[in-house]
Amino acid sequence: MSSTFEVETSIPASQHIKSVDLIHGDGSAGSIRQINFTPALPFPFAKERLDSIDHNNFEVKNTTIEGADIGTKLECYSTHSKFTPTSSGGCIVKVTTTVKILPGVKPGDEEAKAKETITKAIKATEAYLLAHPTVCA
Numbered sequence: 001m002s003s004t005f006e007v008e009t010s011i012p013a014s015q016h017i018k019s020v021d022l023i024h025g026d027g028s029a030g031s032i033r034q035i036n037f038t039p040a041l042p043f044p045f046a047k048e049r050l051d052s053i054d055h056n057n058f059e060v061k062n063t064t065i066e067g068a069d070i071g072t073k074l075e076c077y078s079t080h081s082k083f084t085p086t087s088s089g090g091c092i093v094k095v096t097t098t099v100k101i102l103p104g105v106k107p108g109d110e111e112a113k114a115k116e117t118i119t120k121a122i123k124a125t126e127a128y129l130l131a132h133p134t135v136c137a
Helices: 107-131
Strands: 002-009 016-025 032-037 045-055 059-067 074-085 091-101
Touching: 016 107, 032 107, 091 107
Parallel strands: none
Antiparallel strands: 002 091, 016 032, 032 045, 045 059, 059 074, 074 091
């Protein structure tokens, strides 16, 4: 199952991320990070592998490899995010997700939940990075 949606971000509105830890690598392709969430999300963390990053075109591809709903509802999922600046100083994030659902789980329910969760994660990531500007420096 694959779906595409857009999220417009500008000023952070949520506090969903507790911390982000680099587990392996240096931030380039192949690196693994763990995003630790607050109780506002239905799971405590997600580990993501950075599959590719294109700084010139503002695109990133990653795969969630552990945490979130991996192993309980989802076999795996990956995202391709494209960031397009807006004239107001924010950006539009176009996210294409590819989700592999475990047998017995209803696809429609999980697709809507995945969209909501990814939207919250994008806004939470924005809030975290604005609050911690040196974390990616």
